[in-house]
Amino acid sequence: MHREILFPTPVYFKMVKDPQKMNDYLFPLIKAWSEKEESIQKTNVGGGWHSSTEMYHKKEYKPLTDELFIMQHEIFKDYGMEPKPGLGAMWANINYPGSYNKQHIHSNSQWTGVYYVKVPKNSGNLFVEDPRVGPLYILPRRVQGIPKALWSLVSCPAVEGQMIMFPAWLPHGVELNESKEKGEKGWRVSVSFNFIQV
Numbered sequence: 001m002h003r004e005i006l007f008p009t010p011v012y013f014k015m016v017k018d019p020q021k022m023n024d025y026l027f028p029l030i031k032a033w034s035e036k037e038e039s040i041q042k043t044n045v046g047g048g049w050h051s052s053t054e055m056y057h058k059k060e061y062k063p064l065t066d067e068l069f070i071m072q073h074e075i076f077k078d079y080g081m082e083p084k085p086g087l088g089a090m091w092a093n094i095n096y097p098g099s100y101n102k103q104h105i106h107s108n109s110q111w112t113g114v115y116y117v118k119v120p121k122n123s124g125n126l127f128v129e130d131p132r133v134g135p136l137y138i139l140p141r142r143v144q145g146i147p148k149a150l151w152s153l154v155s156c157p158a159v160e161g162q163m164i165m166f167p168a169w170l171p172h173g174v175e176l177n178e179s180k181e182k183g184e185k186g187w188r189v190s191v192s193f194n195f196i197q198v
């Protein structure tokens with residue numbers, strides 16, 4: 001017999017060129033922004049800070065925006081899309097200990113994702129869930145150790161300096177920040193974005 005995998009759900013991972021340099025540059029900017037602007041309320045629960053969504057218009061974040069576009073162009077090529085990607089929204093998140101992001105999708109976008117600026121130990125991973133209703137209605141009994149492609153929920157370890165991009169219709173969320181670190185050492189800092197097709 002042979003097998004074909006149909007209707008796949010791609011999740012892409014890529015490190016920025018110089019993670020240390022990028023994050024040493026981004027953290028103070030985002031921290032200062034969070035101190036002068038009130039959080040908006042989206043999927044953030046438990047007091048996490050969510051910036052406004054025009055981050056891609058701010059020149060100081062261009063080093064990260066450039067990296068996001070490089071990866072997005074690679075995805076357009078891999079996924080057979082043309083002509084080109086555009087950013088529809090981009091924002092920063094600070095999940096303080098005790099906060100998380102409830103499960104959601106990003107409407108009216110092609111690709112969404114996250115970049116990790118600061119990830120203390122036990123500060124929560126991204127999780128993605130099988131978007132198909134059928135396989136969730138009938139969950140067969142299975143042996144241990146089935147391939148990840150057959151799981152119904154996958155936790156993606158958060159890695160500083162890494163970008164993750166996936167289809168905007170894929171249900172996802174962020175686990176609870178359970179860091180025991182005090183002050184900003186316990187902050188989980190990330191940047192999220194929505195890519196559209198222009």
Ligand SMILES: [Fe+2]
Pocket residue numbers: 104105106112172192
């Ligand atoms: Fe999201």
